[in-house]
Amino acid sequence: MRITTISTLVLAGSVLFTGALGASSVRNEPIQPIEPAEVTDPAKVQLGKKLFFEPRLSRSGFISCNSCHNLSRGGSDNLRTSIGHNWQEGPINSPTVLNSSLNLAQFWDGRAETLQEQAGGPIENPMEMAFTHELAVEVLASIPGYVELFVDVYGTDQIDIDMVTEAIAAFEETLVTPNSRFDYWLRGDDDVLTAEELAGYQLFKSSGCVACHNGPNAGGTSFQRMGVVEPYQTDNPAEGRVAVTGKDADRFSFKVPSLRNVELTYPYFHDGAADTLEEAVDIMGRLQLGRVYTEEETAQIVAFLKTLTGEQPRIQLPILPPSGPTTPRPQPFD
Amino acid sequence: MRITTISTLVLAGSVLFTGALGASSVRNEPIQPIEPAEVTDPAKVQLGKKLFFEPRLSRSGFISCNSCHNLSRGGSDNLRTSIGHNWQEGPINSPTVLNSSLNLAQFWDGRAETLQEQAGGPIENPMEMAFTHELAVEVLASIPGYVELFVDVYGTDQIDIDMVTEAIAAFEETLVTPNSRFDYWLRGDDDVLTAEELAGYQLFKSSGCVACHNGPNAGGTSFQRMGVVEPYQTDNPAEGRVAVTGKDADRFSFKVPSLRNVELTYPYFHDGAADTLEEAVDIMGRLQLGRVYTEEETAQIVAFLKTLTGEQPRIQLPILPPSGPTTPRPQPFD
Ligand code: HEC
Ligand code: HEC
Ligand code: HEC
Ligand code: HEC
Ligand SMILES: [Ca+2]
Ligand SMILES: [Ca+2]
Numbered sequence: 001m002r003i004t005t006i007s008t009l010v011l012a013g014s015v016l017f018t019g020a021l022g023a024s025s026v027r028n029e030p031i032q033p034i035e036p037a038e039v040t041d042p043a044k045v046q047l048g049k050k051l052f053f054e055p056r057l058s059r060s061g062f063i064s065c066n067s068c069h070n071l072s073r074g075g076s077d078n079l080r081t082s083i084g085h086n087w088q089e090g091p092i093n094s095p096t097v098l099n100s101s102l103n104l105a106q107f108w109d110g111r112a113e114t115l116q117e118q119a120g121g122p123i124e125n126p127m128e129m130a131f132t133h134e135l136a137v138e139v140l141a142s143i144p145g146y147v148e149l150f151v152d153v154y155g156t157d158q159i160d161i162d163m164v165t166e167a168i169a170a171f172e173e174t175l176v177t178p179n180s181r182f183d184y185w186l187r188g189d190d191d192v193l194t195a196e197e198l199a200g201y202q203l204f205k206s207s208g209c210v211a212c213h214n215g216p217n218a219g220g221t222s223f224q225r226m227g228v229v230e231p232y233q234t235d236n237p238a239e240g241r242v243a244v245t246g247k248d249a250d251r252f253s254f255k256v257p258s259l260r261n262v263e264l265t266y267p268y269f270h271d272g273a274a275d276t277l278e279e280a281v282d283i284m285g286r287l288q289l290g291r292v293y294t295e296e297e298t299a300q301i302v303a304f305l306k307t308l309t310g311e312q313p314r315i316q317l318p319i320l321p322p323s324g325p326t327t328p329r330p331q332p333f334d
Numbered sequence: 335m336r337i338t339t340i341s342t343l344v345l346a347g348s349v350l351f352t353g354a355l356g357a358s359s360v361r362n363e364p365i366q367p368i369e370p371a372e373v374t375d376p377a378k379v380q381l382g383k384k385l386f387f388e389p390r391l392s393r394s395g396f397i398s399c400n401s402c403h404n405l406s407r408g409g410s411d412n413l414r415t416s417i418g419h420n421w422q423e424g425p426i427n428s429p430t431v432l433n434s435s436l437n438l439a440q441f442w443d444g445r446a447e448t449l450q451e452q453a454g455g456p457i458e459n460p461m462e463m464a465f466t467h468e469l470a471v472e473v474l475a476s477i478p479g480y481v482e483l484f485v486d487v488y489g490t491d492q493i494d495i496d497m498v499t500e501a502i503a504a505f506e507e508t509l510v511t512p513n514s515r516f517d518y519w520l521r522g523d524d525d526v527l528t529a530e531e532l533a534g535y536q537l538f539k540s541s542g543c544v545a546c547h548n549g550p551n552a553g554g555t556s557f558q559r560m561g562v563v564e565p566y567q568t569d570n571p572a573e574g575r576v577a578v579t580g581k582d583a584d585r586f587s588f589k590v591p592s593l594r595n596v597e598l599t600y601p602y603f604h605d606g607a608a609d610t611l612e613e614a615v616d617i618m619g620r621l622q623l624g625r626v627y628t629e630e631e632t633a634q635i636v637a638f639l640k641t642l643t644g645e646q647p648r649i650q651l652p653i654l655p656p657s658g659p660t661t662p663r664p665q666p667f668d
Contacts, residue, residue: 053406062401062417072387072654079666083396087421089667264656267663276659317649320406322598325610329601330413333423 026186030210031218033183034099034260034310037174047149048171050318051164056143057136058129060085061330065122065168069097071315074264075175080272085130092238093272096265098313099258101173103220108254108270110223111244115169120161133161139328140164145321177261177310185307193307200304203297208289218259218308225253226270229290232283236271263306277302360520364544365552367517368433368594368644371508381483382505384652385498390477391470392463394419395664399456399502403431405649408598409509414606419464426572427606430599432647433592435507437554442588442604444557445578449503454495467495473662474498479655511595511644519641527641534638537631542623552593552642559587560604563624566617570605597640611636 026033039045051057052065068082068090069075075096077083082090092108100106105113112118122128123136140146141159150159153167182201184192193201204210215221223241226232232252241250254270267273268280281301285291293301323329360367373379385391386399402416403409409430411417416424426442434440439447446452456462457470474480475493484493487501516535518526527535538544549555557575560566566586575584588604601607602614615635619625627635657663 055404055407055411060417061413062411067396070389072651073389074656077389077396078657079395079664083394083666087666266657275663278659312653315651317651318406319646322408323412323600325612329609332413332417332421 025188027188029186030205030214031182031186032216033186034102034176034178034180034216036178037176039174041153041170043149044153044167044170045174046171046318047153048167048169049315050146050149050320051168052171053318054320056139056320056323056327056330057123057131057164058085059131059135059330060332062332063129065097065119068094068122068128071097071175071313074098074261074312075100076265078266080267082128084125084127088127090127092236092270093267095257096261097172098175098177099217099220099260101176102215102217103255103258104222105255108238109241109243110255115172116162116165119165119168119172135328136164137161139323142324142327143321144324149321175313177312180260180308180310182304182307183310194303196300196303197307198304200300200302201307203293204301204304207285207291209284209301212256212288213259219256220258222256223250223253224256224288226287227252228288230287232269232287234269234271234273236273238270240270259305260308260310261312263309277305281305359522361522363520364539364548365516365520366550367520368436368510368512368514368550370512371510373508375487375504377483378487378501378504379508380505380652381487382501382503383649384480384483384654385502386505387652388654390473390654390657390661390664391457391465391498392419393465393469393664394666396666397463399431399453402428402456402462405431405509405647408432408595408646409434410599412600414601416462418459418461422461424461426570426604427601429591430595431506432509432511433551433554433594435510436549436551437589437592438556439589442572443575443577444589449506450496450499453499453502453506469662470498471495473657476658476661477655478658483655509647511646514594514642514644516638516641517644528637530634530637531641532638534634534636535641537627538635538638541619541625543618543635546590546622547593553590554592556590557584557587558590558622561586561621564621566603566621568603568605568607570607572604574604593639594642594644595646597643611639615639 055061055064055067057064063085068077070077075098076094079094081092082094084090095108101115104110106115106118112121120133123131124133137159140150141157147157147159150163151157154163181192204213212222212224213219226240239251241253241255242248244250262268262277266277267275268277269283274280274283278298281298282293285293389395389398389401391398397419402411404411409432410428413428415426416428418424429442435449438444440449440452446455454467457465458467471493474484475491481491481493484497485491488497515526546556546558547553560574573585575587575589576582578584596602596611600611601609602611603617608614608617612632615632616627619627619632
């Protein structure tokens with residue numbers, strides 16, 4: 001809801017935002033500040049946090065959402081492609097969960113419309129948590145400490161998978177990163193950016209990066225072809241958005257990733273092939289805009305991108321309730 | 335130091351402890367309260383915390399100390415034996431790191447004398463993190479955010495493995511769990527235990543469990559044979575203390591595990607074969623004491639054991655500094 005509204009406003013053009021830190025007006029720029037999360041149901045968020053850290057949602061009892069979306073590391077795993085159940089090599093780079101609520105859809109190809117819809121995926125993906133929804137619910141229902149929490153939040157001890165994914169999504173909605181240095185600048189603080197960073201932002205705008213990387217998430221507002229001017233070379237078989245729409249025009253089109261916290265979410269691109277921001281910026285310039293940046297220009301853009309690192313969510317590590325006498329035991333080595 | 339002192343005093347017999355919650359005297363019992371951690375060097379502890387959660391200390395960039403000693407789960411992984419690098423099946427059950435500073439030595443066979451000595455092990459164990467000390471130090475030294483922290487703590491940017499393991503040990507020393515309900519009772523609160531729990535404790539003392547499970551950690555004070563009266567049946571090839579001493583008398587002798595937080599650290603025994611506390615208590619009674627408890631007696635002892643669950647350390651999830659341009663990238667699928 002809030003997401004759509006913000007994106008629409010930003011795309012509509014000239015908007016005055018009311019900053020969360022006061023009633024000051026926000027600069028009229030294609031990137032807009034991130035607002036702090038408003039928690040309306042703290043009990044649900046706390047339950048969702050436990051579930052996000054819960055290895056018992058996986059067949060092995062070893063892999064949780066946080067394994068691949070490590071909140072100590074910008075919400076991703078910093079691997080080219082993820083390690084899943086039984087050390088299987090994943091097909092695609094793990095995107096961050098930070099600010100993912102601000103994206104128009106979830107996954108590189110946008111095949112999940114909402115965070116809740118998304119959260120059902122990894123639990124039963126044989127390459128990831130390799131479990132089933134039925135078994136995950138059976139495990140939770142056998143843990144007295146969880147049953148109590150579900151009763152508190154949902155008023156019933158009849159746990160179902162929709163409650164599980166809804167609670168996870170409610171937690172994920174809190175994983176926003178406001179108050180980056182760039183956001184302070186957007187709210188009017190002229191001194192917070194260096195000349196190099198500002199020059200980088202001007203170049204980011206003037207050369208056309210903002211056509212795709214815009215809105216509060218500096219991305220996440222559209223699907224775009226990877227390799228507009230020049231094709232992208234990769235061994236990765238991912239086809240992009242066409243997998244969802246079936247339209248040939250969407251072949252090799254991916255959700256434009258957020259550039260928020262991009263300093264933390266290396267390696268880059270859906271195949272994780274670019275190790276550094278310098279490399280990623282160089283590729284974007286050439287492939288999307290037909291432009292070859294000088295080393296100095298690249299350094300300026302990279303300096304700007306690093307100002308998008310926001311306040312990381314302060315997470316108190318959850319304490320997970322112990323298994324009960326009837327809880328199925330994990331069998332990681334079957 | 336503190337550890338040795340406490341153990342010595344407890345073994346010596348009748349001691350008056352000065353409770354941390356006041357100057358009240360402590361009951362004269364074979365189990366003594368756990369004292370809260372005294373943090374003398376907070377910067378070192380914070381560095382050690384980051385390292386404890388640091389997957390880049392492993393070859394894959396995926397496994398950290400917290401993977402197998404999950405502080406959301408009582409400091410262990412709740413698996414029979416651990417999952418290590420490349421999903422290798424570990425040889426033995428992962429003991430908790432909670433209160434491990436109170437143990438007379440580290441590992442089931444006590445082959446590490448101190449936490450610092452222990453911490454070097456898993457990093458270069460091919461079944462666990464599968465890295466080398468040299469590479470681990472090289473990775474840390476290439477991460478600007480870590481270099482800064484090592485300079486703060488050690489006054490030099492020349493990181494070495496001893497600094498790494500010392501900082502981890504300093505963090506682990508804070509992982510104590512004071513203020514369990516049993517500790518409140520030890521400090522004089524008569525009403526905090528139920529009749530069943532008290533009966534369980536009386537039985538635990540009168541039948542001889544305290545001969546081995548004593549001291550503030552309710553264990554960790556000696557090595558003892560597993561299967562005193564009757565042999566223990568297991569497929570696990572671990573030989574126990576003999577691996578360290580070479581003495582035949584130490585064959586199948588293991589460090590007596592702490593019973594602190596034992597409610598959380600299932601499954602039980604060095605092979606992780608017992609899923610429930612009921613099972614573990616039954617086995618201990620028969621094998622160590624030649625005593626078969628009734629169901630009611632077992633329930634009483636289990637109820638007592640659950641009063642040993644203390645306050646879990648409140649951990650703010652650390653934010654790990656991003657890799658630098660020269661940081662070696664993980665190669666999990668080599
Ligand atoms: C084994 C690794 C792994 C695990 C476990 C895992 N994920 Fe993911 N996650 C990924 C990968 C890889 C993708 C990208 C997949 C794609 O786009 O096709 C992804 C995508 C996502 C996205 C979409 C982000 C975006 O902007 O597109 C969200 C949100 C997410 N995961 C949340 C979760 C939650 C919640 C869990 C636990 C229930 C979880 N993940 C478990 C690897 C993992
Ligand atoms: C035509 C649309 C478009 C334009 C213009 C564009 N990008 Fe992108 N950008 C994308 C898409 C799509 C991806 C994801 C591609 C992939 O992973 O295959 C991406 C990915 C990135 C990434 C990697 C993010 C990550 O987490 O993997 C960076 C950094 C980036 N862009 C920066 C820039 C910069 C700097 C410019 C200007 C030079 C720019 N982009 C121009 C669409 C665009
Ligand atoms: C892959 C799983 C795994 C990883 C990773 C791991 N451990 Fe362990 N840890 C174990 C197992 C299994 C044991 C028992 C080994 C034995 O006794 O022979 C153990 C034992 C210990 C002990 C001894 C506790 C006691 O009371 O005897 C401590 C302390 C410890 N680990 C700390 C760490 C630290 C610190 C790290 C990271 C540097 C780490 N572990 C990484 C599985 C792991
Ligand atoms: C002679 C020494 C001795 C006596 C007496 C003894 N224990 Fe133990 N206990 C041990 C040892 C050694 C182990 C570890 C054995 C192993 O893992 O192979 C252990 C393990 C345990 C465990 C599992 C802990 C874990 O984390 O794996 C529990 C629970 C336990 N004992 C409870 C009891 C109870 C209850 C009694 C009395 C009925 C008792 N013990 C009597 C030495 C003893
Ligand atoms: Ca990435
Ligand atoms: Ca155990």
